[in-house]
Amino acid sequence: MGFFRAKRVAAGATDFPIWASRSVAGNSNANFVPENVLVKKLTITASPAPGVGNSNDLEFRNNAGATVSVLVTLAGAATSVSSSAGAVVLPIYDLTTPANGTRYMRQTTTGAPTATAIFSAIDYLPLVNSNRCLTGIGDSTQAFTTTTTNKFQSFDNAGADITTTEANHQCVWPSTGTVGPFIFRWTLTDTTGTTEIAFRKNGADAFTAISFPGQAATTVMASFSSATFSITAGDLINLRILRTGSVDGSMNVHCTFGFTAA
Amino acid sequence: MSFPTAEPFPRIRDLIDPKRWAERLIDKLEMHARSFALLSRTQTFVNGNNNNIDLDGLMLVRITGPTATFTITGIARGVQGQVMMIHNSTSQIMTIAHLSVSSGAANQIVCPDATDFTTTAFPSSHLLYYDNNQWQVMGCPCASGAAANVTGVLMMHAQGNAGTAVATATPFMPLASTATGVATLGPTQIRIPRTITIVNLYVRLRVALAGGGTMTIAVNNGSTVGTGSTTGAPAVTISSGGSTGNSNGNAYLVLEDAFLAFEASFTGGTTTATVQNIAFSYTATDD
Numbered sequence: 429m430g431f432f433r434a435k436r437v438a439a440g441a442t443d444f445p446i447w448a449s450r451s452v453a454g455n456s457n458a459n460f461v462p463e464n465v466l467v468k469k470l471t472i473t474a475s476p477a478p479g480v481g482n483s484n485d486l487e488f489r490n491n492a493g494a495t496v497s498v499l500v501t502l503a504g505a506a507t508s509v510s511s512s513a514g515a516v517v518l519p520i521y522d523l524t525t526p527a528n529g530t531r532y533m534r535q536t537t538t539g540a541p542t543a544t545a546i547f548s549a550i551d552y553l554p555l556v557n558s559n560r561c562l563t564g565i566g567d568s569t570q571a572f573t574t575t576t577t578n579k580f581q582s583f584d585n586a587g588a589d590i591t592t593t594e595a596n597h598q599c600v601w602p603s604t605g606t607v608g609p610f611i612f613r614w615t616l617t618d619t620t621g622t623t624e625i626a627f628r629k630n631g632a633d634a635f636t637a638i639s640f641p642g643q644a645a646t647t648v649m650a651s652f653s654s655a656t657f658s659i660t661a662g663d664l665i666n667l668r669i670l671r672t673g674s675v676d677g678s679m680n681v682h683c684t685f686g687f688t689a690a
Numbered sequence: 691m692s693f694p695t696a697e698p699f700p701r702i703r704d705l706i707d708p709k710r711w712a713e714r715l716i717d718k719l720e721m722h723a724r725s726f727a728l729l730s731r732t733q734t735f736v737n738g739n740n741n742n743i744d745l746d747g748l749m750l751v752r753i754t755g756p757t758a759t760f761t762i763t764g765i766a767r768g769v770q771g772q773v774m775m776i777h778n779s780t781s782q783i784m785t786i787a788h789l790s791v792s793s794g795a796a797n798q799i800v801c802p803d804a805t806d807f808t809t810t811a812f813p814s815s816h817l818l819y820y821d822n823n824q825w826q827v828m829g830c831p832c833a834s835g836a837a838a839n840v841t842g843v844l845m846m847h848a849q850g851n852a853g854t855a856v857a858t859a860t861p862f863m864p865l866a867s868t869a870t871g872v873a874t875l876g877p878t879q880i881r882i883p884r885t886i887t888i889v890n891l892y893v894r895l896r897v898a899l900a901g902g903g904t905m906t907i908a909v910n911n912g913s914t915v916g917t918g919s920t921t922g923a924p925a926v927t928i929s930s931g932g933s934t935g936n937s938n939g940n941a942y943l944v945l946e947d948a949f950l951a952f953e954a955s956f957t958g959g960t961t962t963a964t965v966q967n968i969a970f971s972y973t974a975t976d977d
Binding site for chain 1: 759783785805806808840841842843844845846847848851853864865866867868874876877878879880881882883884886889890891892893894896915916934936947949966967969970971974
């Protein structure tokens, strides 16, 4: 058994999140592996094909920036490829022992592949709770800046997509069950200002994840291993972020969370 | 092996003695062989690779030691027909490597599906036997106690705050975030890495549909890049003025290595739509 994730990888994207559904350059801090998972298969599809002498490689990287495993290469006239090697374990994102954890995927190219974007999908099995699907919200391409107004972030993707109009960020959820637990990561911590991050359901806070004034600058993630809320197929979800007081600059917010069907 | 069936061989005084001894032995076997103890021991393993492990003829091995992921690449001194149970008592991921050259050829292990066998639950126990000069792992790497089917979700969301614009001439979208629909199917297809059954498809538009007609978003299923069909696949139809809909749970099988995309179509006076997100739930069965 297991689940699958699909993603779009833009041309030029090098380091990008594993769980977000869109990947562009420069967001290797987003959507890390939230628990140990077993990746059993990875596919790449591109149309048109890379072309003679060109290729796209995808691999997983750990916190220290080292290769976890080179899984698959799409080259030449092929429009699709699937990994043929055995399964690989991706250890959970780990700030304490960076070399042990998995944080992001990396695309490398040879020559000049033709397609403007490639698409990849992974077949994975969560090793902590094999019935719990994993997914992510947010990336590093759009930052929250100084504000005293709620801003909203869409599910599974955030690029150029953070505004004060919540309706434009709500996404319909297709299955009834339980959402959670959650792991949040942010790229900058205010030393004096206050930041509040909430997970929203149907326009109301379902779970207020973080409220932190004056945290140490090195505090960049928080895990809520026992936090859950119920969800019904058709509910709308998104993130809310509110920053008040003196803030130090723009920040990106990412969340990876689980879902267990009823 | 500890086997409580000892019945001393009798002094043979007549031809009946061996027969009586055999009968007593059979009685004891019938009584005691229903439950017996394996020769067992706790064995310390190390993080990383454990090569050519010498388990000294043990039949039950309780593994301790590792504080990080570890791998068994081979077990020494296997004997034809030997059976061994290994029990991972640690909280670390254990992998049994398939035919790893890190161990000698006669010590290597054959795993189901010729794929490294990784524990999916802690603690866990696994049965191996020695045959044809190799160890064989029995069973599949399923998580103990897990359901035969699991339900997951796939979310596709508009890229950018304007939503994803689709139109009659640009109807195709991938199963991942995208800025606009495109005219041809190929550049939107994603190769699905496992067999799934789509349960329910949901569509949410950024703004209510206009034009007086309808829009349908369906799953496009193809076997090669550049070809596909929506026939029989889940679809959501939204009428002018509406903004959400779902496919009402008509199950639809998608085979491993199929190429999927979303495809919009229009009727009446409606020729464009702005998509907020598309999502579906699916069930995945055993590999």
